[in-house]
Every structure is written in structure tokens, then in C-alpha cells.
Amino acid sequence: MPSPEDLAIAQTYRDKSEESIQVAEACFRKGRNRSACNRAYYSVIQLLTAAGYEKLIDLGWPRPPEHDTYKTDGPNWSHMVYSQLLGNFVCEFVKPLDAGTLKLPQQVFDMKRYRSKADYWHPDNIPASEAETMITLAKKIRQLVYDVIGN
Numbered sequence: 001m002p003s004p005e006d007l008a009i010a011q012t013y014r015d016k017s018e019e020s021i022q023v024a025e026a027c028f029r030k031g032r033n034r035s036a037c038n039r040a041y042y043s044v045i046q047l048l049t050a051a052g053y054e055k056l057i058d059l060g061w062p063r064p065p066e067h068d069t070y071k072t073d074g075p076n077w078s079h080m081v082y083s084q085l086l087g088n089f090v091c092e093f094v095k096p097l098d099a100g101t102l103k104l105p106q107q108v109f110d111m112k113r114y115r116s117k118a119d120y121w122h123p124d125n126i127p128a129s130e131a132e133t134m135i136t137l138a139k140k141i142r143q144l145v146y147d148v149i150g151n
Contacts, residue, residue, distance in 0.1 A: 002054055010053035017046035021142065024135050033131035034118040040131075040138040041115035044108060047145050048085050054149050056088060086141070093148040104144065107137055 002010070024039035087105035114134055118126045 002058060006053040006057060010050040013046045013050035013053070017043045017050065017142065020046060021135075021138060024131075024138065028128070028131050028135060031125070031128070033126035033128055034122070036131040037114050037118035037126055037134045040134040041111045043138050044111060044141050047142050048089070048108075051089055051145050051149050052085055055093065056085065059088075059092060089145070089148070101144070104141055108141065111137060 020039045020043035024036045024043060027033070027039060028036040084105070086108050090101055090104060111134060114126075114130060118130075
């Protein structure tokens with residue numbers, strides 16, 4: 001059973017995730033596709049963080065390290081482990097597993113690449129089709145997580 005502290009942290013990340021997907025959609029509507037990609041990605045990362053605190057720590061998943069060179073201060077895992085976090089989550093809780101569901105951890109990694117492209121590499125605005133794909137994928141992954149942890 002998650003501790004009250006873990007549940008409070010999880011709720012904070014749930015709230016941040018909801019805000020991020022709403023902002024992603026608003027940015028997309030305004031043609032701010034870079035920001036839409038960024039917020040869509042973080043809506044997934046934030047909800048996976050909540051799921052980690054609510055479900056995976058009790059199953060032996062390591063707590064976030066206090067001093068991780070890949071993250072800023074705060075109770076979350078590094079970006080480098082989120083595909084693995086979703087993979088563990090999917091294998092533990094999502095039944096029946098199908099080919100589409102098994103692809104989701106790779107898709108989180110792909111979302112990270114899109115987000116990096118939008119934030120750092122792409123000199124022009126990201127095409128609307130890429131932003132729309134990111135938002136659609138974020139909603140799909142978020143729904144999968146909510147199906148397990150509840151709304």
C-alpha cells in the first residue's frame with residue numbers, strides 16, 4: 001500500500017499531467033506546435049510518475065534517487081528510465097497484452113525524441129501533424145495508465 005506521502009506526491013503529478021495535456025491542446029489550437037509537443041510528452045511523464053508512486057514502488061521498483069544527474073531536484077525518475085517504467089507498468093497491470101500495448105514503451109521513447117526535436121533541434125515550427133500525433137499518443141498512453149490507477 002502506498003504511503004500517504006507517496007499518494008500526495010502522486011496526486012501532484014496527476015494534477016500536473018492534466019494541466020499539461022490541456023496546455024498541449026491549447027497550444028496546438030494556436031499553432032504553437034513546439035509547445036504542444038513538449039506539454040504532450042510531459043503529460044505522459046507526469047502521469048507515469050504518479051503511477052510509479054501509486055503502484056510500482058510497492059512492487060519493488062526503486063524509489064527515485066535523491067541525487068540523479070539527469071533530473072532537477074524533486075521526487076521523480078530521470079527521463080532515461082520512463083520507457084522502462086511504462087514497460088514494467090504495462091507488463092504488471094495491463095491484461096491482456098496485445099501487440100499495440102507492447103509498443104507503448106517504445107512510443108514513450110519516440111515521444112521523447114519528438115519533444116527534444118521540438119525543444120532543441122528543429123529551427124522552424126514543428127508541423128501540425130507531428131504535434132497532433134504527439135497529443136493523440138499522449139492521450140492513448142494516459143488512458144492506459146488511468147485504466148489501471150483510476151481517475
